[in-house]
Amino acid sequence: MNCDSTSVAKSEDEPPNPAIEPGGIVSVEKISDISKLDEIELKNIFEKYPVRITNYYFSLIKEKDDGVYKQCIPSVEEISDRFGEEDPLNEEPEHQVRQGVPSLLTHRYPDRVLFRISNSCAMYCRFCTRKRKVGDANKNPTWKEIVKALMYIQEHVEIRDVILSGGDPLMLPDRTLDKILAAVYSIISKRENGIIRIGTRIPVVLPQRITKELCDILKKYHPIYINTHFNHPNEITAESKRACGMLADSGIPVGNQTVLLRGVNDNPETMKKLMQKLVSIRVRPYYIYQCDPVKGANHFRTKVEKGLEIYKSLRGHTSGLCVPHFVIDAPGGGGKIPLLPEYVTEINNDKVVMKNYEGKEFEYVQAD
Ligand SMILES: *Cc1c(COP(=O)(O)O)cnc(C)c1O
Numbered sequence: 055m056n057c058d059s060t061s062v063a064k065s066e067d068e069p070p071n072p073a074i075e076p077g078g079i080v081s082v083e084k085i086s087d088i089s090k091l092d093e094i095e096l097k098n099i100f101e102k103y104p105v106r107i108t109n110y111y112f113s114l115i116k117e118k119d120d121g122v123y124k125q126c127i128p129s130v131e132e133i134s135d136r137f138g139e140e141d142p143l144n145e146e147p148e149h150q151v152r153q154g155v156p157s158l159l160t161h162r163y164p165d166r167v168l169f170r171i172s173n174s175c176a177m178y179c180r181f182c183t184r185k186r187k188v189g190d191a192n193k194n195p196t197w198k199e200i201v202k203a204l205m206y207i208q209e210h211v212e213i214r215d216v217i218l219s220g221g222d223p224l225m226l227p228d229r230t231l232d233k234i235l236a237a238v239y240s241i242i243s244k245r246e247n248g249i250i251r252i253g254t255r256i257p258v259v260l261p262q263r264i265t266k267e268l269c270d271i272l273k274k275y276h277p278i279y280i281n282t283h284f285n286h287p288n289e290i291t292a293e294s295k296r297a298c299g300m301l302a303d304s305g306i307p308v309g310n311q312t313v314l315l316r317g318v319n320d321n322p323e324t325m326k327k328l329m330q331k332l333v334s335i336r337v338r339p340y341y342i343y344q345c346d347p348v349k350g351a352n353h354f355r356t357k358v359e360k361g362l363e364i365y366k367s368l369r370g371h372t373s374g375l376c377v378p379h380f381v382i383d384a385p386g387g388g389g390k391i392p393l394l395p396e397y398v399t400e401i402n403n404d405k406v407v408m409k410n411y412e413g414k415e416f417e418y419v420q421a422d
């Protein structure tokens with residue numbers, strides 16, 4: 055066992071959390087004022103799910119019930135929800151198929167793992183798949199758990215792609231992040247085609263966190279990729295543009311994962327605008343997710359046909375760069391499954407009959 059990962063623990067006697075404080079959080083009174091919830095309802099929600107909104111993100115609300123409002127302001131539907139599961143994607147260790155996977159890792163695919171290094175976020179999204187656990191200070195990762203995860207990655211030589219996730223990894227202080235990245239890098243950089251990815255909503259909800267100091271840390275560990283999470287065109291501002299630009303200037307390809315959300319972005323016009331705006335700030339759309347059937351977030355779900363309709367409205371109608379994959383993260387831990395509208399109408403030994411984006415039919419003659 056390479057001792058880089060154990061030295062992480064030895065050199066560090068303070069916990070990786072508490073995470074940084076977002077600095078400027080909307081008060082409970084203000085949330086209560088705007089949310090239409092009475093005191094008891096609000097108390098019930100606060101007891102069950104985390105609530106936190108940065109002043110910055112709150113300032114993006116243009117009117118009540120708009121796409122930004124719905125993502126951050128709690129609603130009574132969260133606690134009246136009877137359908138859905140706490141852990142629909144079977145991420146928790148007791149739900150995993152592989153044996154001996156440490157608590158901070160999800161090892162679902164052959165060559166990559168999800169590594170949850172933080173349990174807090176700057177803003178708690180009302181639709182979050184992990185709302186069962188994010189924001190719970192009792193579930194913050196410890197150095198001991200982090201070292202266990204690093205040892206697993208070290209032992210499993212088939213892993214070449216480590217995805218730092220959470221919560222939000224960029225909620226960790228620079229020093230802590232630097233230390234964890236160095237440890238992951240010391241393993242992954244020796245593997246063929248090794249890469250590190252970071253999944254973060256910070257450029258959307260707290261773009262001020264993207265500083266030169268942070269970029270200087272990240273770029274020591276190339277190849278490093280970031281996937282961020284914009285869901286609505288109003289989230290693209292001068293600040294978020296600056297944050298994504300700084301990451302791109304540091305040589306980091308920035309992608310975006312959007313969740314299809316009822317009342318937020320579930321129409322072709324909003325989605326097309328969002329995708330085009332993303333590409334204009336140098337962020338490449340990567341996935342649109344069908345909303346997971348997670349308890350407390352079912353009011354955000356749409357029919358799957360809506361996602362297919364949106365996909366159809368993008369492909370061919372705008373730059374291919376603005377067209378992400380539409381996927382369902384299969385409940386029960388099946389992983390991401392891509393869905394496509396029916397472009398192929400017939401396929402046999404002689405030919406393929408297919409429809410283009412305008413619905414016109416074309417044929418391709420098969421090879422012998
Ligand atoms: C989404 C996910 C990944 C990464 O999937 P890609 O399609 O490679 O982006 C890896 N592991 C888990 C558990 C995931 O949910």
Ligand code: SF4
Pocket residue numbers: 174175177178179181182183184185188220221222254255
């Ligand atoms: S940033 Fe991600 S992990 Fe955090 S609350 Fe939002 S969706 Fe959940």
